[in-house]
Amino acid sequence: MNVEIINRVLPGIGVCQEVELQSGHRLGIVTRRNGLREIVVYDDDGDGAAMTLALTDDEANALAEVLGAPKLILRLAELQQQADGLVTEQLHLPAGSPYASRPLGDTQARTRTGASIVAILRQGSAFASPTPDFVLRAGDLVVTVGTREGVDQVGHILAGAVGTGAPPGTG
């Protein structure tokens, strides 16, 4: 499908390129020698501008990228949307938590909430991807990723506000 572009040289100024769209509207792009671009929407008469929008070089390039890569843009938007539903939070493990000094696995956080504990921050150092036998301590920051509800639930579990997942150990 060929789109016809009419080029009009503007001596001393730059060039104007005009495209007729399938809708019957016509669009012009003026490129000045200094890099300024203008988008022109033509009036009913067809010869004159009904509206002209001036773009800086940066704006025009950003717009060109958006217009030039529709598949990529859609995929990015999906990813963005998926990422939008996720939250990451650092949950504080209070001193009175039932899980202080107990292995991470005891919380059964992922099974019960769907949220994942991806790291533990302790005294300025980070323990990434902790295993279920990692022993939590009061004062730890538990980095949790999941849906809003999932993360909130993990917070309640750590605070001991809901029933413990496993019978408390003897220690």
Added chain:
Amino acid sequence: MYLASGAGGDQSVATLLIEIGAILLALGMLGQLARLLHIPVIPLYLVAGLFFGHGGIIEFSASEDFLNISADIGVILLLVMLGLEYSADELKASLRTQAPMGLLDGLGNALPGAAVALIAGWGALAAVALAGITWVSSSGVIAKMLGDSGRLGNREVPAILGVLVLEDLMMALYLPLLTALLAAGGASTVVITVAVAVGAVAIILVIATRYGRFVTALVSAHDKESLLLGVLGLTLLVAGLADELKVSAAVGAFLVGIALSGTVAETATELLAPLRDVFAAAFFVTFGLSTDPGTLLPMLPLALLLAALTSGTKIGTGYVAARRDGVKRRGRWRAGVALIPRGEFSVIIATLAVAGGVTDKLAPLTACYVLLTIALAGALQKLPDRIPVSPPVSPPRSEPPSPASV
């Protein structure tokens, strides 16, 4: 202060600096005002010049020599930049496709000026000068007006610019002719002087278009400083030589601009633009300064007549030029109105003519005339859009029905 004038000149140096500083500061503020009002700045510079200087509110004395030299350099920079804007190919293409338009434009707009000068009894030389003054539209003012009103994408614009390119090119022949006529004392020397002038222009034009790359190589440099100095030096040198040959310095500068090409031309445009802004402003102000505002009023009726007459002929020129490009009625009128403003060339011609001994009434007349044409174009520019739309080539499609609301 270590300026060349030495100890005795301290007072005058101080006065000079104060005057020039005050003028430039005032012009800067005028520029902002023009931006605010969406009008071209050239008429404001002219008006500012008229208000001050001879017969105006304040007389500037110390800076007069400096301003006069600045004005000369301003003309040269205006013209070299104009030359830089066009490539030799663009000029050739315009000449090929627009030649009949150029002829119509020249005859239609130069003859009324010449006729008015003859009827006023100012003589043949004044007729040649006034013909030029009414002939050439201002590419500076027009490009500015088109850009500011967002009309660069309009279909009639190539026709407008085509006329302007051709006029600028014709100036490369007209200005030497005028300079030669002004310089020639008796009728017998006219032929020789004109022949030398036209010959010189032809030679420079051939060098510019054929061997432009050698000229470009001459000033090509890797650092911007050398390039700026090289281009400026070459321009002033050729302008000076052209002036020596009675070809007019402006034309020499214009041809240097055409000869330069490629990245050198682009960089030179970028580097010279600020210099051009300063010195061109000085040029317009100086023209205003040297014109006694008291002489404006007596010239107003004649300027009005001339403006009315040659605005009409310019509208006709633009109308026909746009029609040749297949533009419909509204666009044709827009092209006509757009071409009305006269500016830098008219002022340059008037300056040359008055300096060459033609009646000094030309200066106030031109000042009035330029201001009137710019004002008229500004006042008329929105009118063509009220003309009813011409019947479309294909029936307009109806808007697709809006999707049902969710």
